[in-house]
Amino acid sequence: MGVRAFIYFLLSAVVLAEPTQHDAIPVLLQRCVMCHGQTLKDGGVDLRTKSSMLASKAIVPGKPESSPMIQRILSRACPPDKNISMAGIERMGDRELQTLRDWIAAGAPEVEQVLKPQQVDPEAREHWAFQPPKREETPRVKAADRVVNPVDAFLLAKLEAKGLSYSVEADKLTLLRRLTFDLTGLPPTSAEMAEFLKDESPTAVEKVVDRLLVSPAYGVRWGRHWLDMAGYSDSEGKRNADMIRDHAWRYRDYVINAFNADKPYDRFLIEQIAGDELVDYTDAEAVDETVIEKLVATGFLRMAPDGTSANPVNRVEDRLQVIDDELQILAGGVMGLTLKCAKCHDHKYDPISQRDYYSFAAIFKAAYDEYNWLTPQAFRNQWAGSSRRHLAVALPAERKAVEDHNTKIDAELKPMEEQFKTIKGKERGELKKKIDALKAKKKSIPLIRALWDRGESSPTYVSLRGNPGSPGPLVKAALPAVFSEKPFKPAAVVGGNKTGNRLALAQWIASPEHPLTARVWVNRVWKHHFGRGIVSSLDNFGKIGAPPTHPALLDWLAREMVENRWSTKHLHRLICTSAAYRQSSLKTETAARLDPENYLLSRMPMRRLDAEELHDGLIAITGRLNPRQGGKPDKVQVREGGYVTGEPGEGGWRRSVYIQQRRKHMMTLLETFDLPAMNPNCVTRINSTVVQQPLFLLHDKVVHNLTRKLATDLQKEAQGIEPVVKLAFERIVNRPPTAAELKQTVSAMKGLEAEYTKAGKDGQRNKALAEVCHALFNSAAFLYID
């Protein structure tokens, strides 16, 4: 260090020793503004800025001991004892109090912090994922006959470089089963199988793909993938109570509907990130379906586990954890950025500084403000100054229906309540019951669990080492410097007082030039079709994420989707009709040697049914599936020994996404087959092979009962052992048995029938057939997709 620099260092140290508003305000934010800030101004006092402190006569510059603020803290009048735990705050420490005194003693100086522009390492900026995707020329390949669309050209080019090609084409029924589960999460029906076998036209596969893409079951399947990423749950998590989130399901329906409607992916993102800034919901009479939809969409950013519905765990640190989870779900899930790493220090591998993290958080501040917090639920002993994160915005007709309904009840109640005042004794008790029962019939306006901009917010200081008690520089809303060094400009909004910050962010994320958004999404879609992403770390496209196996293909797909109005269904069509997707899962010796991990897609990967496919498949095949979609989730029941089962609603079992999704008490069947606990979300499902799985499928009574029912149905359709066995294969594993399988099964069925006869039971044929079905549900042929 040169002499001059050293002197400068000393001087700056001296200058820094005098506190400024940037030392005082973070203390006040943590300890005081919950009563004297944006929402509450107790005693007319607002402590958020120097001018508001002066205006409310809280401080006398130069005279700390005469400043009412200091006096009240010293006398312990502030914060009032009874509020201290309710407001999630703690008493001011001695050091903090000294800071306030020093600041006031120094005359409450205010300085403007000028932050230097950030220096982004030019080399780090060169990382492939920070460059916009380019459409490279489609390569020429030898096996031109196997190129259905450019997807194949890109894949075959790499395979041929290794001396490989695709596997043989899968047979028709294998392909149909694969497509149907993949696009709808359900098995094909007998009629669908027959129709596809009959169709010998060259576009038979295209027709099936189109049919599946317009089926409402498609949205259930692909919405579920998105809900994993969003961390969808019907409960709050974090705490033992795992409180139920009553209105979260409306977001689930939004997602499923969006997939079914093939909502352009850019729109889909903008609505979820900033739907509240797209519409005016201030005029209750003007509320329409669009307004509701946009508000419900913001439920995306309300999915993280959140325990702040109780005083001891509603501290600033707890709230910051919720915000951090939400930001990571967005940054990781949508942009493949490990933003979270920069919360406590600069990112170790990617060009994201700690300042970037807090500037990014500042974009959300008017919606997520840890100093002006909206709690997820009402609770006992709740701080009077807090409010909740639901909007009571409904269609005028809906609102009127509720009001009319309640007016009618009120009219009925009135005479009863009059009477209640006069009568005594037993009759009084009975009347009270009647009144309560009637009151319980009152309806309330449907609420929306939303994220909305509140027009203004607390300032954002960098938390050194991630600790809000160690404030660093004050930052403004900004994009990470690696993407843009221009000042952040809020977007134009409609309706009410809103900052427009999130909408500006959303428009940037969903812009065609964004280097990450489209790539991350096509990669995720690819992963769900082929079992692995082109970038295998779905939420990390940074330096230590996995490099893409096919960079040119990834870029081509990204451009292709964007240029086709960001259509996800367009992607499915390309992928599902490609020769790559139509190949067999047969793993030849050569492929096993040259492409052991299948990075090159020398065959279709074999995969196990996931938890939902297994559950939904079981009830669909056994004819118990209630196709009703949407609405409140069906409850789960926790039985002795920790067994959790769904309670079928009216019309039988619905698909598993409509069963209450809790962070604990997940349905045993689903959990056994790797349904993830959302903590906070699930980027990639695991696929385990554990002993609980066979124990469940073999021993669970519900599964066993379903096979009995199926056996009865099959017997109505086919007579004789051989025909009925064939039918069972067709229904359960979606193909006819091989000769060896048929022989084995027929002989087993005869044996089973004999066993039942020995046991002297009636209906041996049916019971034996049920056991055959049970065996089939336990077989690899059912549980794995070729």
Place this chain on the structure above:
Amino acid sequence: MNPNTINRRQFFDSVQNGLYGAALASLLSRDLYGAEPHHKAPLPMDTRPRQPHFAPRAKAVIQFCMQGGPSQVDLFDPKPALEKFHGADAPEEFTKVAPAGRSMKGKVMRSHWKFARHGQSGAWVSELLPHTAKMIDEIAIIRSMYNVHENHEPACYKWQSGEIFPGHPTLGAWVTYGLGSVSQNLPAYVVLADPQNRLPVNNVENWMSGYLPPLYQGTQIKSEGTPMLHIKPDYQEPAGITAAKRNLINALDRLHKSKRPNQPVLDSRIANYQMAARMQVEASEALDVSSETEATRELYGVGAKDTDNFGKRCLMARRLVERGVRFVQIYPRGQMWDNHSNIKTSLPAACRQSDKPCAALLRDLRQRGLLDDVLVLWGGEFGRLPMAQGDYAKAGRDHGPSGFTSWMAGGGVKGGVVHGETDDIGYGAVRDRVSIQDWHATILHQLGMDHEKLTVDRNGLEERITHTYPTRVVKEIL
């Protein structure tokens, strides 16, 4: 000998001789700075045995989960000064040590029970624990434990998972994630909770796997009735049917596999069904304590009124680790240590139920030559205050997280050691303080694992059981 029983030698050798090969070090502590493109190592999706980071001293763990808060000043940490202060306000110089922002006030209460020195080491033990006292030379007592919260729920989460909220993997889950399990016919991590379902605070979350795959979560085994969920059909079926059906599944799977070469997943699937069948047999066998000698059963107090409930599970725990289970937790019924009132009767009752069986397990493991390889843990999420709660006549003690006692034995832990100190009245730990993460790290260390290297990737963060807290292994007791 039962053919399913792994003998001691097989049990303790199979890991070291690299039978299963997968090395934990390469699997879990990946070099993030490497120049090579970084592919995440896949999570191990099974519980086959894996090599630890370094040579382990202990191969299995049995944990007595004494949740509720056993009163240290009445059991292991005698405080003569309580006589002096009895009836007076607790001096503030001690009570200002508050872990969660609230210092506790109250009138000091002396212990109702006498302490005496025991064993060669001469460690002090209360008259309430006569059986444990006899084993004291096997035991390292830690008198300076502390927790960070004064309520059961958060303190239990901290104690089990290192954080005060649910959602993080528990110690047993981390251990089985790191080491797998020798037995493939029994769950790797077994929880023996009260058979009448009087579960501890936080319920099943005491053995959750958090963001580790669910295969690492504790499997609850009941000591009465059906031992675990779905271990037997929950419907009636003639035995011949079951056999015929299993044969059909096996035959179909083999036909399926024969047409699909080079697919190891299909082999592991068939193996998985075979394991399910073996587990049915072995779980029943492992839990059948009637095959033990009368003397052994008597040692654990099986059949005696007070000790039957807990003693049976202690005996099962020994049978399970003998058969290669990695981690066993035993929970007493409900909150028997949570002596808010009538400590004069409620604490002796808790000791009567558990003292004899706990000591019996140590003695039995020692006699069978297993204690050197099995780490036994005793303690709760916190202890109790030296002050009275309620009127003296019916007084109890409130939760005391600032200083409490737990103990370890076996698995390379020094016996007859007393580590750390609380202040004069036993309110807070003052010397050689041991945090929950120190305690976790010490346990992992005995199992051959470095708490900083046993990690899992979660959304880009390398999570570990000690999180980012400053942590040290308590080497003094090893």
